[in-house]
Amino acid sequence: MLRVLFAGTPEVAVPSLRTLAKDTEHFEVVAVLTRPDAPTGRGRRLMASPVKMAALELGLPVMECDPNEEVFLSALKATGAEAAAIVAYGRILKEPVLEALPMGWYNLHFSLLPQWRGAAPVQRAIWAGESVTGASVFRVTKGMDEGPVLAQSTVEIGAHENAGELLDRLAEDGAHLLAASLEGMAEGQITPVEQPAGAFEVAAKISHDDAHMRFDVPVFALDRQIRACTPLPGAWCDLHVQGDALAPTTLHVTKASPASAELRESVEVPEGLKPGELHITKHHVWVGTSTEALELQLVKAQGKKEMGAAEWARGAHLGAGAFLD
Structure with a gap:
């Protein structure tokens, strides 16, 4: 049985923690390392990470100390991992921490390495228009996502799938x-393979400004941007209402689609709509791009709950000159 320390923070890490904790034939999860409680929401109340909540539910000890502090090494060794x-x-782990465990540290990364190393591999794959992506397990080294790979799996990206949906899968x-992969390493059945050298796309984190929708691009490019930025940081634009002297308001778009052949x-x-120009009917809301x-x-809408675009447009009483940018 392999004694494992699990390190993770958001919801996307919870399935892995539960899978390892459930497989008591091959693993003993001796402790869970996660980020400290963080202020969340309008009230800025301290909230435990999804991984911490899952660990407590599973009855596993939780570590929230900074792995770069000297005290962490002694705490890590005390787990027996x-x-x-x-x-x-x-968090980035320094070499003394990486070298502290006999079998090392192994990361699950959501891309087919070496493509899309970095913070936002799923979002960047969708934005780039790729049809296939996957997951990789590799041994962590000092280089960002550069360690030798143990195993990979591939999935097709759905034509209308957003980043949150794909990440859940x-x-x-x-x-x-x-x-x-961990079981194979423990039993000596896997030999990690070094990643090939070369220039590969890096998956930089998507900022709030990156999520500002562009309408002067082809429809397929705008569709990819919206799907890549959903649910976070959220694709957004400014709504201008003709004759309204007030500043534009923010509109988030959480689902959109180019017109299908069936539709x-x-x-x-x-x-012939201009980029950003709105065309509203009883059941549909259209916006122009550089193509269709x-x-x-x-x-x-700003200060409102998510709703169907046609319902929103009826309530907003938009004039003929309303546009997005």
Whole structure:
């Protein structure tokens, strides 16, 4: 039985923790390392991370100390862990920490390494228009996501799938990949393979400004941007209402789609809209791009809850000159 320290923080890491904790034939999760409680929401109340809440539910000891502090090494050794499994922990580990466990540290990363090393691999794969992505388990080294790979699995990216939906799928699939990889390493059945050298796309974190929607691009590019930024940080734009002297308000778009062939058979899709120009009918809200119109399906207006775009447009009483930018 392999004694494992688990390190993770957000919801996407929970399936891996539960999978390892459940497999008591092959693993003993001796402790869970996670980020400290953080202020959340309007009231800025301290909230435990999803991984911490899952660990407490499973009856596992929780460590929240900074791994870069000297006291961490002694606490780590006291757990008796032989190896560590990492899923979206959120801190860079220094060499003394990486070398402290006999079998090392192993990370579940949501891309087909060496492509999309970095913080936002799922979002960047969608934004780039890729049709296939996957998960990789690799041994952690001092280079960012550069360690030798133990195993990989692939999945197809759905045509209308957003980053949150894809990440949920990868989290479930990756949990089993991580467990199988650790089991294979412990039994000497896996030989990690070094990643090839070369220039590969880096998955930089998507900022709030990155999520500002562009309408002067082809419809497929805007569709990818919205899906890549959903649910976080959230694709957004400014709404201008003709004749309104007030400053524009923020509109978040959580679901949109180019008109499909099937929809075109039953609905008249507007043509010739300028980038950002709105066209509103009883059941549809369209916005112009540099090519064809994009249908807005779910939106969240400033200070409002998420709702269907047509319902929002009826309540907003938008004039003919309303536009987005």
